[in-house]
Each structure stands twice: as structure tokens, then as C-alpha cells.
Amino acid sequence: MKVLVTGANGFIGKNLLMHLREKGGFEVVPFSRQHTEQDLPGLLDGVDWVIHLAGINRPENPSEFVTGNTGLTQTLCDAVKQCGRQIPIIYSSSIQAERENDYGTSKRAAEGALLALNEATDNPVYIYRLPNVFGKWARPNYNSAVATFCHNVARDLPVSINDPDAVINLVYVDDVVNHFLSLLEGKNSNPGPFVEVEPVYQISVGGLADQLNRFKATRENLITEQVGTGLTRALYATYVSYLPPERFTYTVPQHGDDRGVFVEMLKTRDAGQFSFFTAHPGVTRGGHYHHSKTEKFLVIKGDACFRFRHMLTGEFYELFTAGDKPEIVETVPGWTHDITNVGDDELVCMLWANEIFDRDNPDTFACPVGTEA
CATH class of the missing domain: 3.40.50.720 (NAD(P)-binding Rossmann-like Domain)
Structure with a gap:
């Protein structure tokens, strides 16, 4: 599909062209400030769609609103009409078209040129009054x-x-671009001429x-x-x-002692926090239980032994995991637990906790697990 994009070097244009390249199957004909209005008829040759993004919104002289918005759009409409075939046009207008100012008046007049083309030739037009x-x-x-x-x-x-x-x-901008693409790909059945992007x-x-x-x-x-x-x-x-x-x-803070280091990476207000720690060979970390806090451990390097003991029944459980086996170990409230590096190299372990650590209410109580059932 061949698409003429005016304002190809602008903000929306740059994002649009990136998406068109990713999609594949589109041949883009760019129109930018290096072109003149006289180039438009030639650029329309073989084009299937026009996405008209070019315009003026910060001119040195207010008269540029008329030439850059209304005039350019009228020239485009004339060129489409003269080519003798229908070429659907997507136009990025503005909510300012509803207001009485120089910019809004020029955009509204540009819309008028497109509506006149549609009425005269039934050429499809899709006008987006974008906020x-x-x-x-x-x-x-x-x-x-x-x-x-x-x-x-x-x-x-x-x-x-x-x-x-x-x-x-x-x-x-991604929502705007995706809406344009849905028209090009026939996934949006909106008949126009005025179309809205959601969400706003x-x-x-x-x-x-x-x-x-x-x-x-x-x-x-x-x-x-x-x-x-x-x-x-x-x-x-x-x-x-x-x-x-x-x-x-x-950088983020790193806390270290004879056992290894502990680094917090990311905290959320409603879904806990992420961190990692290391442990030297033979080192045991943990030895505590929680009432409500839960944790997920993922060993990403080394060999580890996790031990658990039920605080009421004394039931004992241990398991082994290693960095070459992606396996989540979950701690359970009411079970004291620890982790020991049982390998010859440093242990590196990712840790997620369901809540941000609160020093005033840590819900963490020391209690040795022991090594026997």
C-alpha cells in the first residue's frame, strides 16, 4: 500500500513512519518542508491513502496560518480531484477548529476544503479534531x-x-497512530467525515x-x-x-556485611518490592518468620538450600534449588525460614516481597530454623 504522509518530519509524522515501517507492506511517500505545494500532484501518483499532518501552529506572522493550513489543504484537495480517482484522506485537525482564533479559523477552513471535496467527488475524508x-x-x-x-x-x-x-x-501519540493504521488496514468502519481518537x-x-x-x-x-x-x-x-x-x-543503595550484599531495586505502593541479595559459600541468611508478609525467591546464580519449620507443629521441610533451574521458592506465613549457600561460588538471589519494608512494623520475627526434622 502506497501512503503519502504530509508533515512526515513532524512529531506525529515521525511516530507514524516508524509504525508503518514496523508493520511492513507500506510504501511511504513523504511530504515535508523541503517540498512545495507544486510537488503534490506528482507525489500523488499511485498513492492509495493520504495522511495529511502538515500544518502551521507557531508562525511568525498570523497570515501563515492561512497559507500553511487552509492553503496547503486546498491545494491537496485540488490535486486529488484533478487526478481523477478517489484517494482517502486522513486529516489531523485540532479542537481549536471549534474556537474563534487565527489558528482555529485556518484549521476549520481546511476542514471545509476537505468536506467540499467529499461532497463533490465522494472522496472519503476522515477529519480528526485532535486535542x-x-x-x-x-x-x-x-x-x-x-x-x-x-x-x-x-x-x-x-x-x-x-x-x-x-x-x-x-x-x-501511539493511540493516534494506531487509529490511523486501523483505517488504512480496514479495521475501523467509521464512515467519517469526523472521527475521534480514544481514550482522551x-x-x-x-x-x-x-x-x-x-x-x-x-x-x-x-x-x-x-x-x-x-x-x-x-x-x-x-x-x-x-x-x-x-x-x-x-545508582541505588547497597547494604553489605560479612554475609554478602542486599540491594533494593524497585518498590510499589500496592504490589510490594523487588530486591536481590548475595551470600558467600556456607552463609545462611534469614532465620525468621512472618505473620502476613509473603516472599518469592529466585536463585539466579549458585546453589541454595531453603529450610522451613512450622511455628506451631514444628514440621520441618527443606529443598534445594540452583541458578540453572528457574524455580520460585515461596515463603509462607507462620513458617520460619532461611536460605543457605551450599555451593562453592557466590549465591545471587532475586527477592520479591508483597509489601514495602516498614521499619516500624516489619512483620519479621527472628527464629532459627535448625537443620533437622
Whole structure:
């Protein structure tokens, strides 16, 4: 499938082209600032779809809104009409088209050109009145508060906020791109002409800044946000994408003694924490029980013996595991337990606990396991 993408070097365009390359089966014809409007008829040759992303939103002169938004779109419509065949057009408009300002007026007029083409020739058009789009590769200090805030927070620069209670509507660039792709692949039956991307997220400007600063604080307190779904997932991916390469790494505290070292890696507010420890040959770690806390151990290097004893019945159990056999060992409340390095090399073991360690209420009580049933 041959696709003409205008604004191919812009924020959405860069993300779109990456996805099209990953999908395969698409031949992309890019249109960018190095081209002129006169190039459009030739670029349309053999094209199956047009994704029209090009436009002006930060001109030096307001008249550029008309030429860069309305004029370019009209030229595109004329070129499609003159080619004598239908070429579906996806257009990235803006929610500003609903407002009376220079930018919004120019986008609304561009929509009008597309609607006129559709009415005259039945050429399919899909108009997206997008709210603020955010994600990787957006330009900071341009027209995206998310990009600017991410860039500044990631570099310890101040963030300027005029009204922290002002609410902004956001769509994630991956959701926008996936919606475009669903049209290209025939998976979206929306007849148009106006189409919406979902989900649309809402957050206050102050809330956005607070969330990004919590992401930053994770490197100090090790407590991660709930970055697996929804807006927090998308914002975290965006924030991390603005980290300069020299900040790709960070150190975490290491606690060591004669037995080995213990390092906490990541903590969650509702699903526990992750860490690892080492043990020298012959060293035993643990020797305690819990009332409610549970743990999962995974030996990733060395040989280990786990021992358990029931606190009421005295029942004894031991098992052996090693780094070459991925096997989770789970501790059970009411059983005292320990782990001994029974190999000749250092033991390295990953550990998950279902809760963040609380020094004031550790739910950890010393009690030797012993070595016999």
C-alpha cells in the first residue's frame, strides 16, 4: 500500500513512519518542508491513502496560518480531484477548529476544503479534531506542555505554571497512530467525515507537573508509580523518552556485611518490592518468620538450600534449588525460614516481597530454623 504522509518530519509524522515501517507492506511517500505545494500532484501518483499532518501552529506572522493550513489543504484537495480517482484522506485537525482564533479559523477552513471535496467527488475524508497530542519526539518549548515539562523535569530545570488548576485534554501519540493504521488496514468502519481518537485523558496542569516530579523522585525513593496502564503509563513512557543519555542510569543503595550484599531495586505502593541479595559459600541468611508478609525467591546464580519449620507443629521441610533451574521458592506465613549457600561460588538471589519494608512494623520475627526434622 502506497501512503503519502504530509508533515512526515513532524512529531506525529515521525511516530507514524516508524509504525508503518514496523508493520511492513507500506510504501511511504513523504511530504515535508523541503517540498512545495507544486510537488503534490506528482507525489500523488499511485498513492492509495493520504495522511495529511502538515500544518502551521507557531508562525511568525498570523497570515501563515492561512497559507500553511487552509492553503496547503486546498491545494491537496485540488490535486486529488484533478487526478481523477478517489484517494482517502486522513486529516489531523485540532479542537481549536471549534474556537474563534487565527489558528482555529485556518484549521476549520481546511476542514471545509476537505468536506467540499467529499461532497463533490465522494472522496472519503476522515477529519480528526485532535486535542493536545503527547508522546516521544515532540518538541519542547514549542506547543506541547507535556513535552516542555518532561524536558525540564528530566534536566532539573524549573517548570513555569500560570494556572495549576487549568485542565488539559490529552491523547497519546501511539493511540493516534494506531487509529490511523486501523483505517488504512480496514479495521475501523467509521464512515467519517469526523472521527475521534480514544481514550482522551484529562489532567490539570499542576497535576501533570506533580506526576512528572513523582516519576523523577522514583530514583530516590525507589517507589514506582502505577505505570502499567492508562495515562500514567503513557506519561511515564513520554517522560523517560526525554532523559538525556547521561541520565539513562542511576545508582541505588547497597547494604553489605560479612554475609554478602542486599540491594533494593524497585518498590510499589500496592504490589510490594523487588530486591536481590548475595551470600558467600556456607552463609545462611534469614532465620525468621512472618505473620502476613509473603516472599518469592529466585536463585539466579549458585546453589541454595531453603529450610522451613512450622511455628506451631514444628514440621520441618527443606529443598534445594540452583541458578540453572528457574524455580520460585515461596515463603509462607507462620513458617520460619532461611536460605543457605551450599555451593562453592557466590549465591545471587532475586527477592520479591508483597509489601514495602516498614521499619516500624516489619512483620519479621527472628527464629532459627535448625537443620533437622
